[in-house]
Amino acid sequence: MTDDALDARLRRLEDESAIQRLLLSYGPAADAGLASFAAEAWLEDGEYDWDDNAEPHQGRAAVEAMLQSDLHHSLIGAGVAHFGGPLLVEIDGDRATALNYSLIMRREDKRFYLWRVSAVRWDVERSGSSWRVRRRTNRVLDGSGAGRALFGSSLQELFGGGPA
Amino acid sequence: MTDDALDARLRRLEDESAIQRLLLSYGPAADAGLASFAAEAWLEDGEYDWDDNAEPHQGRAAVEAMLQSDLHHSLIGAGVAHFGGPLLVEIDGDRATALNYSLIMRREDKRFYLWRVSAVRWDVERSGSSWRVRRRTNRVLDGSGAGRALFGSSLQELFGGGPA
């Protein structure tokens, strides 16, 4: 085995680990009210397309502004978890795509309830020695079919007719 | 360190990554209605033992048929998430076992509710350059004790008296 082949195999695993760490930091940062920290996961001109019935947040500063909004702080104040599920990561050189579920849980009457359950697609890019988010797309898995379409088109684009 | 020792360490990590990707693809594919894609995770003669009060789906074609059924499509039509939790993977050569939780969430009145919460055991096998599912076993974590028994017997079989 050459050093180059070895390095490439190690690097793929390290990239996968780095991407997972990046994307898993969003939920805890959002729930902690660390708006700047959470937004830092995005490229400066990255995008957060959070719902098909609304305008995307364009740019890192817009993501940060959303997390500083009264709405977001009212969620935190009442009790909320922006939970992200395990990530299915597919790397292609300096770009990668990851799929997971986002569950937003809100506190009510000494319990929590599932408010939004979404299909999520993350398009990320290598940026220097790190990875950053080019676009995050969320679609609720409700009767509209939007979540279904996002998962379906992404799986087919990344893997064709079946898992690797 | 010899090349062989090195390759074995790398391969274990690569296998773990491949198994996680395989198993994490099921939920998004099922929710997207990609019946053939989702069933492709199974060996042709694999099994999906989805409940202790029902007959297992025997063979990949039976898994696909279940995902093409009216029942499954009515779940998708109303809004559903077949969420799989993080996987505890134990590899033994060309076979591996993984444990996780399955949460099926269904849409109702602008919220989602937890319909089935199950203990899951995946028995997988290397198949050429890929991994495929020999058997998936689900047991609901309700008062019947079925989920408890599945997690308990699997942990003891794989790890003995405590974590590695």
Add this chain to the structure above:
Amino acid sequence: MTDDALDARLRRLEDESAIQRLLLSYGPAADAGLASFAAEAWLEDGEYDWDDNAEPHQGRAAVEAMLQSDLHHSLIGAGVAHFGGPLLVEIDGDRATALNYSLIMRREDKRFYLWRVSAVRWDVERSGSSWRVRRRTNRVLDGSGAGRALFGSSLQELFGGGPA
């Protein structure tokens, strides 16, 4: 690339995998009623600080006693899942910190409900060829701000102003 540099890169990935396996074994063991197995994840003098309004469980034996209590067995008897989310792991030599969400789901009327949704911080240490828990800290993500504070202080301590 020297053998030492190579070994260090591989070891970091192997440590991350080992820590995830250790921490992901807790939920299934707790739900299976395997008190000794679950408690074995802790160092003998480790701590489980499970709520800011209660005394921590001091020592592995105290964790095991909690899991053998009537309260814990009544949870299992009615149906419960101690679900742990994906882990954000940061390793520093022979110590590591991991953050995730804990969701405790309980059975009721043929459904499950979210009882406790917590921010979790795991402080772990290398112990021989394994890793073990020095301290687990849980804080509910309710209006008290305790969960928010735990995630916030941990992210800032580990990563400073943004993700790596």
